[in-house]
Amino acid sequence: MQIPLLDRWHLRRRADPHPFRSRGRKPLSFFGTLRLFAFLASSAFVLAVCGYFVLWLVIPEDSDIGMMYEIFKYHWSHPFHQIGLVSLCYALIATPVILSPEDPVRRWPKSSTLIIVILSLVIASPLGGVLWVLHDMRAGHVPEGQAFWDHIEWGARYAVSFSWLAILISFPYNLFGLVLGHLVTRQGYRMTLEPLPTAP
Template identity: 35%
Template sequence: MPQGYVFGHLTGMPLYHWQHPLSYILLTCFCYGLIAAVLARHFAGLSRRSRVLWTGITALLTVVASSPMGGMLWHYHDMQAGYFPSFWRSRMVEYGVSWGLAAGWAIVGLSVPYNVLGLLVCYWLTSWGSRWFHPPQSVV
């Protein structure tokens, strides 16, 4: 990012994703992997144009699935930085899910050009993985 800052710096948020990048990256990759695995059989039989469309749909579903958990993770890291209230689990779920759904889209919007690169990787990975369901037919 410009001047070495990450996305939350623009809004004044604590930069937990800078301190714990792997947990946020792995969370998104895990959600993508589950969604892509479910859609792989469908993806395998599509034309290239349809695959591009389904890559976008998979990316949108990944944002919807990972944002609430990312929000909960952010709240967990926030409590680690300060203190854990007696009702920390319910706070993490309640605020984490709602704030994650609200901020997840902003983070995606601020992630250009990284999310474009991510879409290209998603297209390639899903195309490669879908071959396990429908291997190329050899002409005899």
């Protein structure tokens, strides 16, 4: 189907606000899927880091952002590790959702973003607890024997139990993350669409 030149210009000018209706999908190879995963993970990481530093300028370090009570704030001293972990979990969830034959991103773009972000945080929560334990060990709190594995398990369980509260009180980071997830997911979906027809 040929799209008139003027219509194609308007689509590009408006950044194609309805790409899910106007363009078909193209099959992705294995390397195309890896490229999509790498784009989602790297874009989420870079944008989240930029947003983190912008918000860091206006939010004091002693705030309760991302804080789980009665533990050290390792997420303040090692933000890249936590951001990278969440970005990888996001890409692991977003990639199969975007490529799903049911095409949920086309049918329910905003709801799909919300589900992707929630599932990403569900997966990242216990892993973030383990990461906190590893930072705690680097600080010198290293148990031995079975206590080592018990400490790892404790970190994962603690994070699962209280991370939802830490996320809820982490405004405006939580809102920024939701908007970021929507934008990156939308752009990732565009990578699976057929290119606009060229002028005849």
